[in-house]
Amino acid sequence: MQRDGYRKSLWQDTTLSETSGVGELPFDILDVVVVGGGITGLSTALALRNAGLSCMVAEAKNIGFGTTGGTSAHINTVLELSYDRMISKFGEEDAKLVARGAVEACDRIRQLAELHAPKCNWSEQMAYLFAQDEKQAEELDKIVAGTQAVGLPASFVEQVPFPKAFVKAARFAGQAQFHPARYLQGLAAVFKEAGGVLMEDCRVLEVDPKEEALEVTTERGTVRARHLVYATHIPPGVSILHFRNAPYRSYVLAARLRLEAELPAGLVYDMEDPYHYYRTEDVDGDRLLIAGGCDHKTGHEEDTEERFRELESHVRGLFSLEAVTHQWSSQYFEPADGLPYIGKLPMADDRIYVATGFNGNGMTLGTLASIVLTDLITKKGSPYEKVFDPARVSVVAGFSNFVKEAVDVVGHLVAAPFPAKGMPELDELKPGDGRVVNHDGRSMAVHRDEAGTLHAVDPACSHIKCTVAWNGAERSWDCPCHGSRFNVDGEVLTAPSRKPLQRVDVG
Ligand SMILES: Cc1cc2nc3c(=O)[nH]c(=O)nc-3n(C[C@H](O)[C@H](O)[C@H](O)COP(=O)(O)OP(=O)(O)OC[C@H]3O[C@@H](n4cnc5c(N)ncnc54)[C@H](O)[C@@H]3O)c2cc1C
Known part of the structure; x- marks a missing residue:
């Protein structure tokens, strides 16, 4: 896949x-x-x-x-827009309706998993949310009250199956996980x-x-x-x-622990901003910890590799890792309301x-x-x-006029060659790196692959012309405006763009 x-x-x-x-x-x-x-x-x-x-x-x-x-495939009825905030924004009736929908959807996943995907490891889980200071504890009080108000189970607990001190913690029943x-x-x-x-x-x-x-x-x-x-x-x-949807990137790792007993039993979340999320997965006999977080707006982080280092060092502060088996990042969209x-x-x-x-x-x-x-x-x-x-x-x-006139411009064509001579930025570009360079009033997004070959494209996003940014961790050009993403040769990876970036011949 x-x-x-x-x-x-x-x-x-x-x-x-x-x-x-x-x-x-x-x-x-x-x-x-x-x-x-x-x-x-x-x-x-x-x-x-x-x-x-x-x-x-x-x-x-x-x-x-x-x-x-x-x-990371946590299956939740308790959503990112907490029910207390949902109630104050949309009213109690609508919040109850959303909660009913979340329960219906989680139930649908369970049925489909049992019937059609028995090997996807679906399992019901408790979720735990813990506060590490008084401000977070106040927030947690509201989250628990809101969740109870829409009729979902939520209660305060004295213990969390997680190796971190907390001042207050809550438990939410009826959550789940699977292999997506x-x-x-x-x-x-x-x-x-x-x-x-x-x-x-x-x-x-x-x-x-x-x-x-x-x-x-x-x-x-x-x-x-x-x-x-x-x-x-x-x-x-x-x-x-x-x-109305802002693109964000989040980072995840899977790791084997030295002591399996340390694995958290349930879905666990802290309340930092951005928050971290944890769970475990048993896959083909391997019992793994999954941990994620370090989110940022797409295209707003210069060194995306650093986010992996930050996540790993955070997780190493909590668990004794035997080996990190996987590290990946991905994009989600945060709706305005x-x-x-x-x-x-x-x-x-x-x-x-x-x-x-x-x-x-x-x-x-x-x-x-x-x-x-x-x-x-x-x-x-x-x-x-x-x-x-x-x-x-x-x-x-x-x-309406903007939509009619908006570009969604054609790529495919190869733009006029870019003279590489006299451009020290290109010589400085290490294998695996990418950068937007400007020369003689023109700019190009250029990546050097491991074999030393340069791949260059026009940095103007084919959606509505924002300038793309290099994502070193996933080797893609990401648009900070609406989340379109392209590979190093300009091919579309992620909507909303439908057209590739224009290729540039580096002469
Ligand atoms: C790191 C991370 C962790 C997350 N963890 C959780 C979690 O624990 N629990 C949770 O509930 N959610 C989580 N989310 C969010 C969740 O993963 C996504 O909301 C969800 O996967 C989106 O699914 P989708 O089917 O809508 O989109 P996608 O899975 O992105 O599928 C869209 C598909 O459309 C295709 N496509 C695009 N354009 C075209 C086109 N023009 N023609 C044909 N095909 C096209 C794409 O190739 C793609 O395969 C997480 C997100 C991230 C980034």
């Missing part, structure tokens, strides 16, 4: 077998094309297929290529068995709304569908939702749907999206429709 980064995640390294999703594009009009083969796309496609609809998943690369292949790649493989297999079409290496390039059906142009040809769901983590192209956007894509054809803004809760919320979207498409309504409505964002004046 390939992922959108240079480093291997534990999940992609321990898949069961490769799922193959190739073949002929369907000729007949499909009920739904689902774009994206992560947890959101596959859960939605399977739910739609089970509801009797003809359905195709179009995945740009392979299933699990996106953040689902780089997650094996779960996706189970969903993909049963979706295909049920007659669903899974197309990998099938990037969706354009969607043209025609009266009879949506015409969906992919890298493998054109298909027609009555509905389309963007389950691409963030919708491609230019959308108001790009201005804290809740995800699930429903009709604003300012688009009525038949196009979207699910985005999951923050660090995409296992639960991506699955909840599959429930909401299936109801919206098959029953024309969902109890969760209003609370997650993407159109709750108010469109700023002039935005």
